[in-house]
């Protein structure tokens with residue numbers, strides 16, 4: 312059974328100058344599932360993401376990825392191991408084109424990323440793959456535009472395409488649907504579902520109807536602590552959760 | 567999914583010209599500008615004082631090297647005088663005292679720049695923003711004091727009377743025009759290398775780091791290493807500029823390693839437009855021209871340059887070339 316756990320946190324704790332943002336979190340993400348992390352604003356969801364991807368160092372606790380202790384690993388190395396994240400605040404490369412944004416993620420395996428004497432045209436072989444990924448998130452008409460020119464929701468889509476370019480084993484998506492218009496939410500949710508067929512997804516999301524629809528497991532976080540965990544119908548019937556989260560008008564749609 | 571893609575297509579960009587802009591647009595314009603610039607530079611010594619144009623070229627290369635760092639890696643170094651001046655001393659010394667030919671002297675100058683750049687980089691690269699600038703400044707001040715104390719630099723006098731020698735055993739650099747075209751060739755090589763770096767797989771990663779470092783990290787790039795390579799490249803090219811300057815003026819002095827020199831290159835780059843290829847060249851041309859005009863008057867040079875700088879920064883934030891590019895249709 313433990314073979315099934317691809318990512319695990321044990322007693323994860325993060326203090327910011329005495330303020331405990333994340334407290335004794337034990338999290339087990341099963342391989343091949345979509346796992347959602349929900350909770351009110353300031354619950355510590357993004358902090359957990361930062362800890363798991365090594366952008367923050369935990370005060371206490373341990374992180375295991377495929378059974379290996381990665382608590383002291385560097386964030387770039389985590390990515391190379393197949394654990395790739397997106398950011399809550401849209402993280403694109405604004406003054407690169409949409410195509411270049413995705414290509415940056417694709418170019419590392421070529422092994423020429425330090426080659427300052429080579430022509431950029433040696434990267435053109437990646438364009439086909441990049442354009443496929445761009446097509447997947449419906450950004451084809453924008454392929455040659457600067458990322459800065461995209462509306463916010465499209466930037467999120469670009470971010471997903473860039474993350475997917477690395478073909479990660481585990482994708483950590485911090486509010487992938489935030490800022491998207493209605494018309495894109497459905498498509499993006501479907502895309503997440505589709506790409507999750509061959510990988511594991513851990514996501515933070517406020518859109519509960521999407522969470523309900525997509526996730527196999529939901530972990531509810533409140534004030535840095537886990538409040539409840541399980542499939543949607545179990546979690547949604549938990550009295551504490553209803554009080555802490557659902558009760559605050561989160562029942563459907565955007566939070 | 568189909569419903570979503572339909573709405574997407576409807577919301578497609580309005581301006582077809584923008585949509586058609588391919589990834590290689592702008593390269594043709596760069597090539598054209600470069601050809602024009604080269605033609606002008608080729609004819610310049612017949613219209614202008616060659617030493618003046620050579621000075622412009624040396625500083626233009628220096629500013630381009632600096633721009634590689636701030637414009638394409640997002641790193642503000644305030645210690646580039648150390649590489650420029652350090653290389654000037656090494657080139658001057660090796661040519662004058664060791665009797666090396668100019669190409670060997672320049673090579674040693676470049677290596678000196680690279681070596682100093684490596685040391686500076688290893689120490690400073692993990693720092694962000696103003697801390698990075700401060701550490702590079704502090705380190706360059708150390709180089710300055712070393713230049714002041716060490717014997718081979720000649721202290722206050724500097725190294726004077728540096729022989730220009732014969733380049734590759736063929737080109738007699740004591741001939742003003744030969745010297746001029748050698749400097750032009752050096753500039754072109756340096757500029758081409760910068761252009762190539764910017765438009766290389768490495769350059770792409772560098773731009774990604776400049777644009778959003780955490781994101782670049784999350785994509786698996788160990789950003790410190792890329793920044794370090796960029797820093798060493800920039801320092802080497804600054805060294806090439808410094809070494810060339812030592813041959814042109816047959817002099818290496820404390821002026822070259824002083825912090826004012828670091829400030830001057832920041833000014834040239836910002837004035838011309840950082841992150842643009844030609845901006846630093848324009849900026850260097852402007853500052854050197856102004857300085858030589860002002861030197862003939864009784865006006866206080868630093869004050870006037872400073873005032874012009876302030877006005878320019880207030881009026882056009884992107885620098886001269888940056889503003890022009892921003893106003894061109896379809897430019898980026």
Ligand SMILES: Nc1ncnc2c1ncn2[C@@H]1O[C@H](COP(=O)(O)OP(=O)(O)OP(=O)(O)O)[C@@H](O)[C@H]1O
Pocket residue numbers: 327332350351352353354355356357358359399
């Ligand atoms: N670098 C930091 N320094 C100090 N406090 C921090 C830092 N980062 C986060 N916090 C605090 O930790 C708590 C949890 O923040 P976090 O961003 O993880 O919440 P979240 O669950 O992602 O919230 P949201 O839904 O608003 O994104 C907040 O109270 C926040 O103010």
Ligand SMILES: [Mg+2]
Pocket residue numbers: 356357358399
């Ligand atoms: Mg958050």
